[in-house]
Amino acid sequence: MSGTIGAVILAAGEGRRFGGRKQLAEIDGRSMLEHVIDRATAAGLEPVVAVVPVWLTRPARLADPRIRWIRNPYPERGMSHSLRLGFGALPPSVGAAIVLLGDQPTVPRSQIEAVIAARGDRPLIATRVDGHAAPPVLVEASHFDIVEAVTGDEGLRGLLAAHPEWVSHVTMADPALDVDTPADLEALRDR
Secondary structure, eight states: OOSEEEEEEEOOOOOTTTTSOGGGOEETTEEHHHHHHHHHHHTTOSSEEEEEETTOOOOGGGOOTTEEEEEESOGGGOHHHHHHHHHHTSOTTEEEEEEEETTOTTOOHHHHHHHHHTOSSSSEEEEEETTEEEEEEEEEGGGGGGGGGOOTTOTTHHHHHHOGGGEEEEEOSSOOOOOOSHHHHHHHHTO
16 A cells, blocks of 8 residues: 555536536535545645546646646546546556545545545445445555446446445445535535
8 A cells, every 4th residue: 555645536527417517616616626626635635636528627726736637528428437537647656546526525524534544455445325335435556447347427336336345435424415406506505
């Protein structure tokens, strides 16, 4: 377990249920994606690879060399394509990477830290909420190639279920909240 721990933030989705351009939805004057990037950098993850749509311009305040901006020209191919682009952008010095979702702006830093603290004998660590695996998910460098086996818009969920022998779980009381619809965003703003 050597090397740095990076992040791959999946934020290239088309946001159909949201009505499009979900990445730019603001909470407290910053986009949802900026909130997730801030959580990743605050947890010490480096580099932070943000996989975004081709139209999304990198905000000037994110001109930090620890942040890599990777454009996904084919968001319709689903999370699996974004995973491959994100993991492909990690340098060889990275010993593990944590997968985060760009529509979970309130993912607690404590969840990221708990996943890191659970590193051990198994190559994948996932949070578990209500008996289900959920992000954030840590993947050790020895298993970065698993992203080649995933397809569609499911991400790592099916692979985690198919290979429980690879996975350690960290049980969490509450999930990181997804913002999938405008109503989800309003509920989050009202908290």
